[in-house]
Amino acid sequence: MSRERGAEVGATAQWSDAASGGPGRGDVDDRPREECGVVGLFNVADAAQLTYRGLFALQHRGQESAGRAYVAASGRDILVDKGMGLVSEVLTEPGPPDARLAIGHVRYSTTGTSSLDNAQPLLMRSRFGPMALAHNGNLTNHAGLRRTLEARGAIFQTSSDSEVLAHLVAHGVAQRWLTALEGGAHQLVGGFAYVVLTPTSLVALRDPHGIRPLVVGTRGGGVVVASETAGLDAMGADYLRDVDPGEMLVVGEQGLSTRRPWGPLPAGPTPCAFELVYFSRPDSRSHGQSVHRTRRALGRQLWEEQPADADVVVGVPDSSLPAAMGYAEAAGLPLDFGLVKNRYVGRTFIVPNQNGRTDSVALKLSAVEDVVAGRRVVLVDDSLVRGTTAARLVQLLRQAGAQAVHMRIASPPYTHPCHYGIDTSRSRELAAASLSRPELLKRIGADSLGYLSQAGLQAALPGQGEWCLACFGAGYPVPIPPEEELAPVEGGLP
Ligand code: SF4
Numbered sequence: 001m002s003r004e005r006g007a008e009v010g011a012t013a014q015w016s017d018a019a020s021g022g023p024g025r026g027d028v029d030d031r032p033r034e035e036c037g038v039v040g041l042f043n044v045a046d047a048a049q050l051t052y053r054g055l056f057a058l059q060h061r062g063q064e065s066a067g068r069a070y071v072a073a074s075g076r077d078i079l080v081d082k083g084m085g086l087v088s089e090v091l092t093e094p095g096p097p098d099a100r101l102a103i104g105h106v107r108y109s110t111t112g113t114s115s116l117d118n119a120q121p122l123l124m125r126s127r128f129g130p131m132a133l134a135h136n137g138n139l140t141n142h143a144g145l146r147r148t149l150e151a152r153g154a155i156f157q158t159s160s161d162s163e164v165l166a167h168l169v170a171h172g173v174a175q176r177w178l179t180a181l182e183g184g185a186h187q188l189v190g191g192f193a194y195v196v197l198t199p200t201s202l203v204a205l206r207d208p209h210g211i212r213p214l215v216v217g218t219r220g221g222g223v224v225v226a227s228e229t230a231g232l233d234a235m236g237a238d239y240l241r242d243v244d245p246g247e248m249l250v251v252g253e254q255g256l257s258t259r260r261p262w263g264p265l266p267a268g269p270t271p272c273a274f275e276l277v278y279f280s281r282p283d284s285r286s287h288g289q290s291v292h293r294t295r296r297a298l299g300r301q302l303w304e305e306q307p308a309d310a311d312v313v314v315g316v317p318d319s320s321l322p323a324a325m326g327y328a329e330a331a332g333l334p335l336d337f338g339l340v341k342n343r344y345v346g347r348t349f350i351v352p353n354q355n356g357r358t359d360s361v362a363l364k365l366s367a368v369e370d371v372v373a374g375r376r377v378v379l380v381d382d383s384l385v386r387g388t389t390a391a392r393l394v395q396l397l398r399q400a401g402a403q404a405v406h407m408r409i410a411s412p413p414y415t416h417p418c419h420y421g422i423d424t425s426r427s428r429e430l431a432a433a434s435l436s437r438p439e440l441l442k443r444i445g446a447d448s449l450g451y452l453s454q455a456g457l458q459a460a461l462p463g464q465g466e467w468c469l470a471c472f473g474a475g476y477p478v479p480i481p482p483e484e485e486l487a488p489v490e491g492g493l494p
Contacts, residue, residue, distance in 0.1 A: 035421035036120075036136040037061030037227040038214070039235065040103040040195035042202035042251040044222035048095025050235045051104035054226055055087045057234030060281060061136070061227060062108035065119035066090040069132035070102035071199050078130045078197060082119045100222070101202060103195045105134035108423070118160040121197070126170035128177040129198065135162035136227055137192030137212040137421035140481050145187060165194060178203075178250060178259070185248055185261040190478060191272065191420025191468075193243070195225060201252035208262045209477050210245030210269035211420045211468050213286070223251045228284040239285070245269040270477040272420065273457060273467040277411045278319055278382045287462035292322045294462055298410040298452060299326025299380060301460040306450030307331065308406035311375040314338030316382075316393060317365065323410035324380035333378070338371040338397065361392040373401030379446070383411045387431030390444040398445070407446040412454050412472040419480045420468070 037058030041047040051068040059066075066089075067082025073096060083090040087106060095102075105120040121132040139145070142161035145168070150156070154167040168184030169177070181196065181203060191211030196203040204225040206214045217224045217237035224237035232239050243249050248259040272279075275286070282292035299322065313335045315324025328335035342364055377397055384390055384407075394405045413432035427433045431440055441449045452460075454472055461467055470476045 035062065035108060035138065035212075035423075036134075037106045037231065038104065038134045038136050038193060038195045038225075039227070039231050040134075040197065040202045040204060040223075040225040041101065041219075041235070042223045043100050044219050044224060044235075045100060046097055047102035047222075048099040049097070050219075050224075051102045052087060052091045052095070054224075054231045054235040055091070055104045055106050057281075058106055058227055058231045059087055061279070062106040065107045065116070066105065067119050067121055067134075068095070068102055068104040069121040069123060069134075069197055070095060070099040071197070072096075073098050076199050078123060078132050078199060080121055080123050080132060082116075082121065084116055084119065101197060101199075103132060103134050103197045103202070105136075118158045120160075120162060122158065122160075122163055122166060124163075124166040124170065126166075128169070128180065131166065131169065131177075132197040133162065133166060134195050135160075135165070135192060136194075136214075137207065138190050138419060139164060139188050139192060140190040140419055140478060141188070142190075143481065162194075164188070165196075182248060182259050182261045193227065201250060203251070204243050204247075204249040205261075206243045206245055206247055207478075208246035208265050209267070209468070210242075210271045211477070213271065213275055213280070214243040216240050216243055216249060223256065225249070228280050229286075230281040230284040233283070245271075267477070268466055270466050270468040273461060273469050274383075274411075274418070274422065274471060276461060277457075282319075282322060289462050294460070295319075295322035295382065295410070296326035296329070297460040297462075298382075298457070299323035299328075300330040301326075301456045302380070302408055302410050302450075302452045303327045303330035305453055305456050306408050308378045308408065308448065308450070309376065310378040310404070310406055312336050312338065312371065313378045313380060314372065314397070315380045316389075317341040320380055320382045320410065323382055327378065327380050327408065327410075331378075336368075336371045338368050338377060338379075338400075338402075339365050339393065340368060341365055361389050362396065365393065365396065367396040367400035367402075369400040372397050374403055376404040376406070377402045378406045378408055380408050380410060382409070383414055384409045384431060384440075384444075384451075385414045386429055387435075387440060387443055390446075394445045404447045405445075406448045407444060407450070409449075409451045412451050412457055412469070414471050415473045416471050416476075418471050419476070420470075420478065422471070 039054035048070045065084050066087040069080045121134040123132045139161045142164050145164045149167045165184050169180045172180040172183045174180035192207045193212040193214040194205040217232040217239045219237040226232050246262045246265050250257045276294045280291045284291050313328035313333050315321040397405050415433045
C-alpha cells in the first residue's frame with residue numbers, strides 16, 4: 001500500500017528558510033529557483049532515515065515539497081511519505097529501520113502546480129508491479145508525449161512532466177520492466193535526472209547532455225546516488241563517480257550494470273554552468289574540485305575583466321561570498337562583510353507582489369555602516385537575473401554611507417530563459433534581455449556595472465569540456481519547443 005501523509009502535513013506546514021546551510025536559497029528574491037534534488041539508496045542499512053539526511057543536505061534545491069519512497073519490510077511493496085513543506089516538516093518520522101532501498105525528492109515546481117498531487121516520489125502500479133520515481137529537471141518534449149499517451153488512454157495523476165516516464169513504461173510494448181524503462185527513457189528530451197525504485201532495484205538515469213547533475217557513491221557495500229556530492233556526504237557515502245550523461249545505471253541483486261537508452265552520444269556533454277555559478281552547494285564537488293573553489297576562480301576572473309577603483313569588496317550573502325573572496329584576492333583589496341543576512345526571515349519568493357518582494361530584501365539583508373560608510377564599495381553578486389534585488393542592495397549600501405557602489409557580476413548577462421528545469425521561462429522576466437546596459441545601470445542605481453564574459457566564465461570553470469551556457473546567450477544545446485508547447489511555470493516569479 002502507499003502511504004501519503006502529505007495532506008495532513010501540508011495543512012500545518014509553515015514556510016521558512018531552508019535549514020540546510022546550502023548556498024543561500026532565499027538570500028535574495030529574484031534569483032532563479034532550482035528545480036529539484038533527488039537521492040537513491042540500494043542495499044544500505046537504515047535507508048529511509050539516510051534519505052532524510054540526504055534530502056536535508058539538498059534542501060536548497062527545492063523547498064516546496066519533500067518525500068521519500070522505500071521498500072516495505074515484506075520486500076514486495078513500496079511505501080511513500082511525502083508532503084508540502086521542508087524536509088524537516090514533512091519527514092517527521094524516522095522511517096522503518098529495516099528499509100534498505102529508498103529514493104527521495106525535494107521539489108520546487110518548474111512545470112506543474114505546487115500541490116501535494118505533484119509532490120514526489122510518484123508511485124505507479126503497472127503490469128510490472130509497483131514503481132516509484134523522482135525527477136529533477138525538465139522534459140522539453142513532455143507536452144507532446146503527454147498528448148500521445150493520453151490518446152492511448154493514459155490517465156495522468158499530476159500536472160508534472162515527471163509522470164510521463166511512468167506512463168511510457170506502462171504503455172510500452174516491452175515484456176520486461178527494464179527494457180520498458182529503457183524504451184521510455186529513449187523518448188525523453190531535455191535536461192533531467194531520474195531515480196526509479198522497484199521492490200528489488202534502483203535505477204539512476206541522466207539526460208544525454210548531462211545537463212542536470214547526478215553522482216553515485218557507496219556506503220557499506222551498498223549504492224547511493226544524489227544530485228550533488230554534498231548529498232552523498234550527508235548520507236555517509238563515498239563518492240565513486242558521476243552518472244554519465246546518457247547513462248541508465250541499474251542496481252539490483254545482480255550488482256551494477258549500465259544501459260545506454262540513447263545509444264552512442266553524437267555530441268559531448270553540456271552540464272549546467274549555473275549549477276556552479278549559483279545553484280550547487282559550495283561544499284559539493286564538480287569536475288574534481290569544490291564548487292567553492294570554482295566560485296573563487298570566477299571572482300578572480302571577474303577582477304581581470306572588470307576591475308574597479310574601490311576601497312573594499314562586499315559579497316551578497318551567502319552564495320556570492322566565494323566570488324567576492326576571489327575578486328578581493330585578485331584585486332588586492334580587503335573583503336569585508338558589508339551586508340549581513342537575517343537568517344530567520346521566511347522565504348520571500350512566495351511574496352505575491354513586486355512591492356512586497358522589494359521590501360523583503362530589506363528585511364532579509366542589511367548594510368553594515370562601519371564597513372561601507374565613506375568607502376568606495378565593489379558589490380559582487382554571482383548573477384543578476386531580474387535586477388530588483390540588486391537595486392535594493394545598492395540603495396541599502398548608499399543609505400549606510402557608501403561613497404560609491406560598483407556592481408560586479410560573476411557570470412555573463414542572463415539573457416535567455418532556461419528550459420531545462422530552472423524557473424526562468426520567460427524572457428521578459430530577465431533584466432539583461434529587456435533593458436540596455438545603461439537602462440540596467442540606471443535601474444540598479446550603481447556607479448558602474450560589470451559582468452564576467454562568456455569566455456571568462458568558460459575559462460574559470462573546471463575541466464576541459466563544454467558547458468550549457470544557454471541562459472547566457474550561448475545557444476541551447478537541446479532544441480527547445482515552440483512557444484505553444486511550453487507549459488506555464490507555476491511557482492515562478494511575476
Ligand atoms: S540554460 Fe542556464 S540554468 Fe539552464 S541548464 Fe543551461 S546553464 Fe543551467
